[in-house]
Amino acid sequence: MTMISKDILTLSCLICISACVLSVVKAADPVLSPETISDSNGNSADRNSDITWSDIPTFATYLAGSVVYNDNGLGPMYDFAKSFINGGVFPYDLPWGKINHLLLQTIHVNMMRNYILYLRQFGGYGACIIIGFLFIFLFPIIGFCFCCCRCCGNCGGKMEQNKSDAGAHIKRRIFACILFVLIAFTLAGNVSVFVTNDQISYALDNIDDAVTRNLDDLSSYVNNTIDQIRYVANDNFNFTLDVVFRDLDNIAYILGIPLRQSLSNSGGINNAINSGYALENRVSSISNTLLAVNTTLDDVKTKGNILKSNLSDLKADIDTTCVSPCSINTAGVVIGFDNNDFPDISDPVSKISDVQAQNLTAVVVDAQKEFDDIPWRVHNESLTAVTDLKDMISNFSGKLDDLVDQMVTAQDSLSGSTLNDFKTQVRDYVDIAEQYDKYRHYGGVALGCTVLLVVVLQFFGLAFGVLGHRDVSPVNRGCMGTTGGNMLMASVGFVFIFSWLLMLLTTLTFIIGAPLEKFLCKTLTSPDMSDLDELVDERIFKIMYPDRDSGTLLGVAIFGNDTVDLKFTQMLQDCQAGKAAYVAFKLDNLFDISNFINYTNTMNISGEIDKIQNNIDLSDIEVLTPDLTSQLNNLKDSVNVNFTQFRDQLNKNATDQDLVDLANQLDTAASAASGITKTNLEALRDRTLAINNTEYANVMTAMTQLGTDLDSLETAVNGTTGDVDDVIVNFNTTQEYLRNNASSTIADEVRTYSDRIFSIIDSYIADVLYALNNELGTCEPIWTLYNSLVVITFCNYTIDTLNGFWFGLGWCIFFFVPSIIFAVKLAKHYRRMKQSDYNQNASFSSKNKVGHRDPAPPPYESNW
Ligand SMILES: *[C@@H]1O[C@H](CO)[C@@H](O)[C@H](O)[C@H]1NC(C)=O
Ligand SMILES: *[C@@H]1O[C@H](CO)[C@@H](O)[C@H](O)[C@H]1NC(C)=O
Ligand SMILES: *[C@@H]1O[C@H](CO)[C@@H](O)[C@H](O)[C@H]1NC(C)=O
Ligand SMILES: *[C@@H]1O[C@H](CO)[C@@H](O)[C@H](O)[C@H]1NC(C)=O
Ligand SMILES: *[C@@H]1O[C@H](CO)[C@@H](O)[C@H](O)[C@H]1NC(C)=O
Ligand SMILES: *[C@@H]1O[C@H](CO)[C@@H](O)[C@H](O)[C@H]1NC(C)=O
Ligand SMILES: *[C@@H]1O[C@H](CO)[C@@H](O)[C@H](O)[C@H]1NC(C)=O
Ligand SMILES: *[C@@H]1O[C@H](CO)[C@@H](O)[C@H](O)[C@H]1NC(C)=O
Ligand SMILES: *[C@@H]1O[C@H](CO)[C@@H](O)[C@H](O)[C@H]1NC(C)=O
Numbered sequence: 074m075t076m077i078s079k080d081i082l083t084l085s086c087l088i089c090i091s092a093c094v095l096s097v098v099k100a101a102d103p104v105l106s107p108e109t110i111s112d113s114n115g116n117s118a119d120r121n122s123d124i125t126w127s128d129i130p131t132f133a134t135y136l137a138g139s140v141v142y143n144d145n146g147l148g149p150m151y152d153f154a155k156s157f158i159n160g161g162v163f164p165y166d167l168p169w170g171k172i173n174h175l176l177l178q179t180i181h182v183n184m185m186r187n188y189i190l191y192l193r194q195f196g197g198y199g200a201c202i203i204i205g206f207l208f209i210f211l212f213p214i215i216g217f218c219f220c221c222c223r224c225c226g227n228c229g230g231k232m233e234q235n236k237s238d239a240g241a242h243i244k245r246r247i248f249a250c251i252l253f254v255l256i257a258f259t260l261a262g263n264v265s266v267f268v269t270n271d272q273i274s275y276a277l278d279n280i281d282d283a284v285t286r287n288l289d290d291l292s293s294y295v296n297n298t299i300d301q302i303r304y305v306a307n308d309n310f311n312f313t314l315d316v317v318f319r320d321l322d323n324i325a326y327i328l329g330i331p332l333r334q335s336l337s338n339s340g341g342i343n344n345a346i347n348s349g350y351a352l353e354n355r356v357s358s359i360s361n362t363l364l365a366v367n368t369t370l371d372d373v374k375t376k377g378n379i380l381k382s383n384l385s386d387l388k389a390d391i392d393t394t395c396v397s398p399c400s401i402n403t404a405g406v407v408i409g410f411d412n413n414d415f416p417d418i419s420d421p422v423s424k425i426s427d428v429q430a431q432n433l434t435a436v437v438v439d440a441q442k443e444f445d446d447i448p449w450r451v452h453n454e455s456l457t458a459v460t461d462l463k464d465m466i467s468n469f470s471g472k473l474d475d476l477v478d479q480m481v482t483a484q485d486s487l488s489g490s491t492l493n494d495f496k497t498q499v500r501d502y503v504d505i506a507e508q509y510d511k512y513r514h515y516g517g518v519a520l521g522c523t524v525l526l527v528v529v530l531q532f533f534g535l536a537f538g539v540l541g542h543r544d545v546s547p548v549n550r551g552c553m554g555t556t557g558g559n560m561l562m563a564s565v566g567f568v569f570i571f572s573w574l575l576m577l578l579t580t581l582t583f584i585i586g587a588p589l590e591k592f593l594c595k596t597l598t599s600p601d602m603s604d605l606d607e608l609v610d611e612r613i614f615k616i617m618y619p620d621r622d623s624g625t626l627l628g629v630a631i632f633g634n635d636t637v638d639l640k641f642t643q644m645l646q647d648c649q650a651g652k653a654a655y656v657a658f659k660l661d662n663l664f665d666i667s668n669f670i671n672y673t674n675t676m677n678i679s680g681e682i683d684k685i686q687n688n689i690d691l692s693d694i695e696v697l698t699p700d701l702t703s704q705l706n707n708l709k710d711s712v713n714v715n716f717t718q719f720r721d722q723l724n725k726n727a728t729d730q731d732l733v734d735l736a737n738q739l740d741t742a743a744s745a746a747s748g749i750t751k752t753n754l755e756a757l758r759d760r761t762l763a764i765n766n767t768e769y770a771n772v773m774t775a776m777t778q779l780g781t782d783l784d785s786l787e788t789a790v791n792g793t794t795g796d797v798d799d800v801i802v803n804f805n806t807t808q809e810y811l812r813n814n815a816s817s818t819i820a821d822e823v824r825t826y827s828d829r830i831f832s833i834i835d836s837y838i839a840d841v842l843y844a845l846n847n848e849l850g851t852c853e854p855i856w857t858l859y860n861s862l863v864v865i866t867f868c869n870y871t872i873d874t875l876n877g878f879w880f881g882l883g884w885c886i887f888f889f890v891p892s893i894i895f896a897v898k899l900a901k902h903y904r905r906m907k908q909s910d911y912n913q914n915a916s917f918s919s920k921n922k923v924g925h926r927d928p929a930p931p932p933y934e935s936n937w
């Protein structure tokens with residue numbers, strides 16, 4: 074039994090100790106945990122919940138950034154062609170107003186009056202076309218006439234060289250040089266015809282690839298944007314929640330400790346506590362001196378009683394022995410003070426013992442603990458409000474999810490089947506186009522070869538003529554020169570035969586290519602895009618939405634709203650500059666983020682924080698605990714000693730009769746008496762002296778000690794009442810402050826706390842806004858799409874090449890015309906003539922004897 078009860082005792086002791094340890098742990102000040110927060114994305118928040126947001130990552134890599142334009146060395150020619158179109162064919166800027174009317178087919182009568190304007194604008198173009206068609210019709214006729222003329226022996230058709238002018242050599246050489254130059258120019262044009270012909274096929278091959286890559290990029294871009302939005306709306310929002318929840322969970326630290334600090338500063342708790350601690354020394358000195366007085370007083374009383382009984386025996390014996398006439402008056406042989414006249418200090422003694430037993434310091438510590446536990450009170454009393462607030466903020470993510478869902482819907486409509494359909498369509502068209510392009514390519518090669526044929530004939534004709542020329546009579550010219558001359562004449566014939574066809578193709582491609590360059594590509598590719606707005610947001614817009622009076626193409630197409638001012642060029646330039654989708658596409662018209670920014674309108678955070686404030690009630694904190702009050706009152710009571718009464722007693726003589734004087738009287742009486750009386754009196758005298766030296770002396774010593782102890786006590790208690798009153802006032806001040814002013818301090822501190830919570834959310838909102846305006850879906854890919862599809866694929870590869878083609882062809886024709894003249898002239902100098910006017914005889918003889926020649930000139934002495 075005893076063993077078991079011992080075990081139980083030990084166990085309960087252990088529980089007690091651990092409970093104590095636990096209560097100590099709970100009483101410890103709260104700490105911020107975790108001190109800093111960070112997530113896997115690199116966002117971090119410090120102790121003050123200042124958040125450092127990391128940059129938003131890019132989730133996609135784009136393919137088409139590498140599309141570059143390669144002009145195969147024809148750049149100068151394209152520039153030449155373009156400056157011909159822009160400077161010569163269409164010298165004036167675009168008359169948008171008139172084009173508008175043309176497009177809408179509402180040319181007024183009024184407009185016709187301005188035909189001059191049209192003439193200026195389209196005069197060059199018309200002139201070129203007219204020249205082209207005139208050429209087509211007239212050139213064959215001229216050729217036919219020329220042919221006839223020559224066949225009839227005119228126009229240099231006679232195989233004779235009429236004049237023997239001395240300048241013939243020089244003429245021939247000059248003509249040869251000029252023709253050579255013309256051949257060189259034509260050859261250059263011819264090469265460019267071949268190259269541009271290939272380039273068109275190359276462009277076609279590229280379109281499919283370019284479109285596919287760009288549409289994939291577009292899809293990547295949309296996906297990337299969605300991923301970034303998810304990143305902001307999920308990851309960053311979660312991080313924000315982490316930080317807010319950290320602060321809510323640490324309300325004891327973040328709100329409680331500053332609150333306690335503030336209350337402590339204004340409520341003077343430290344002052345009270347310190348004054349309380351200061352009493353502790355006083356308590357022990359009072360206790361020590363008071364107990365000393367208690368002891369010596371007891372001593373005085375005990376010894377007083379002994380003296381008192383000795384004196385009363387002595388008095389009785391003197392009265393018995395000294396019979397009348399006895400001169401000794403024994404009335405004074407009594408003790409001089411009454412034990413009961415000493416003040417009763419049992420009450421102060423028990424009070425001070427009580428105070429010391431209770432340990433005043435411990436009581437003050439308890440009072441302080443009430444105050445120190447304010448943070449934990451804050452924690453406990455705000456639990457429900459904090460939970461509610463957490464729920465509310467968590468629910469805010471629902472609003473973000475709605476926003477994200479809206480965007481994902483937009484993505485699905487864009488990225489899903491639409492793009493794939495488009496890609497397939499483009500591939501189909503390109504396949505068909507490639508089939509026909511084969512024939513176009515063959516045709517182009519044939520054209521080039523036609524030109525090449527002429528060039529080759531001219532070149533070899535010239536070469537043969539030059540190499541074969543001998544300084545002999547025209548009728549005696551060699552076979553080589555004649556062949557050269559014939560080749561030149563053949564080239565002239567081919568020029569007459571094919572030029573109209575070449576010119577027809579040149580004119581037709583010119584009719585298509587020149588306006589496309591001027592009106593489309595110049596506008597589309599000009600770096601400042603100055604006319605693009607006009608083209609897109611006025612002309613194309615009017616065509617696509619004829620019933621709308623105002624608006625921009627993209628504004629209506631994307632938002633269906635004609636007040637949205639989303640200009641195409643502005644969008645492109647923004648995208649080129651790498652701006653965010655929200656800015657470039659003015660998506661503020663599509664997504665209403667004001668609710669998000671103004672989250673306080675829908676999320677009553679302030680209300681929940683008010684709840685926190687209302688739930689914290691510190692008015693019932695007791696720093697002036699009942700324990701403390703009673704202890705302080707006990708202390709006050711313990712110094713309630715009537716020193717006056719004490720000293721009155723001490724000032725009394727221990728005996729009314731001086732004992733030495735009594736002894737002298739007894740001695741006098743003994744010397745007067747005799748016998749037994751004398752002996753008895755002498756014994757009484759000795760007893761009196763013995764009492765004087767022992768019991769009386771003891772009392773006197775004790776009284777002296779009591780006086781000393783009283784002095785010590787008086788010093789110890791001096792001022793105690795005032796001090797204790799001060800302590801009570803100090804604690805009461807804190808108590809009253811808590812009762813009356815705590816709520817306003819709480820309000821102040823809660824405001825600071827709520828500012829901190831709000832600043833976390835505001836930081837998130839600011840980060841989202843920054844991301845929206847700067848980082849989310851930066852739309853270079855849109856610019857790349859435009860650049861690679863429109864600028865490079867359409868304008869550079871297709872239109873430039875088309876213009877290069879007709880320009881090259883036209884160039885060749887242009888040099889054909891003079892080359893005809895010089896070829897015909899030169900042929901005369903190279904071919905063997907049928908008759909020569911140098912020598913009529915020779916000519917006759919040559920007429921008679923065909924094949925007769927002058928003696929052959931010495932070889933290798935060509936004189937071209
Ligand atoms: C974009 O996302 C859609 C759906 O999530 C997916 O089918 C498509 O392959 C993605 N596009 C790219 C280029 O990653
Ligand atoms: C965000 O937090 C919610 C709830 O805690 C969780 O379901 C979701 O997966 C988290 N999202 C991210 C991106 O961490
Ligand atoms: C004070 O003295 C009384 C006798 O006079 C004694 O009974 C008592 O125990 C003393 N008190 C203390 C605390 O010593
Ligand atoms: C009184 O309590 C304090 C703190 O509780 C302690 O440090 C001190 O030792 C105690 N004094 C006595 C006399 O028990
Ligand atoms: C068009 O956008 C403007 C603001 O840009 C807005 O005030 C208006 O309500 C929108 N109209 C429609 C029909 O959505
Ligand atoms: C937010 O709300 C306030 C008043 O409720 C309003 O003045 C302010 O314009 C709103 N801000 C936005 C961006 O909607
Ligand atoms: C102290 O005792 C004296 C007489 O002994 C008395 O007159 C006086 O009133 C007492 N003082 C107090 C404060 O009780
Ligand atoms: C005490 O005794 C002395 C002489 O013995 C005497 O003078 C004095 O008056 C006495 N004091 C009192 C209060 O009786
Ligand atoms: C009587 O007692 C007092 C004090 O105790 C002492 O001073 C004195 O000498 C004594 N008288 C005689 C005669 O012994």
Ligand SMILES: *[C@@H]1O[C@H](CO)[C@@H](O)[C@H](O)[C@H]1NC(C)=O
Nearest residue numbers: 784786787788789790791792
């Ligand atoms: C009590 O203390 C005050 C100031 O310290 C002093 O003036 C006074 O004399 C002291 N009284 C006693 C009885 O010691």
Ligand SMILES: *[C@@H]1O[C@H](CO)[C@@H](O)[C@H](O)[C@H]1NC(C)=O
Nearest residue numbers: 697702801802805806808809
């Ligand atoms: C504390 O102070 C208030 C106001 O000053 C007063 O009403 C109250 O009685 C005081 N309480 C104590 C115990 O002194």
